[in-house]
Amino acid sequence: MSTMVATKANPTCESLVRIHFTQWVETYGQELYRFALRLVREPHLAEDLVQETWLRAWRYIDRLQNERSARAWLFSILRRENARRHSKVKAMEINDGSTMDAIQDSYPQPDQKLLLRDVCALLPESYRSVLILQAQDGYSCREIAALLELSPNAVMVRLSRARALVRAAFQSR
8 A cells, every 4th residue: 555655646546545544434433433432531522533533644644654554553643633632731631421341340339430530530641541442442462552553561561550550549548
């Protein structure tokens, strides 16, 4: 695809790019939305985030080196768009949106579930995203590393630090 994308100005090639892009929207759209929803916990913000991801992906499609890495590339764009959104807002909101059910099962009391939701909302995005992908979505460290374009060791470090912050919040309470 890199030769096809590199000559995007060619009408035939542009048609092929559109076909591939449409396939990506159909294939990865719902998965991107679910991930965005878990990051921002508001459906309209998640939709906006995914739309911004698609716009940026279309704008920079010529930078994609290998079509096989399109999924990881799209997830990276989504994460960066979320970081841009945070830099504009400058304040993290604690919402009543979806929580991390897989982790919450360990803390059956309602007040602990609320505390967990609040703690997870306050985690840095890099820690929260890996924790969500593993605890809620069931991805392995290797899969998370591929999605987020990180090394497996970096994923394990982030997961460890995220869990330590969650534990510390529960111990200090």
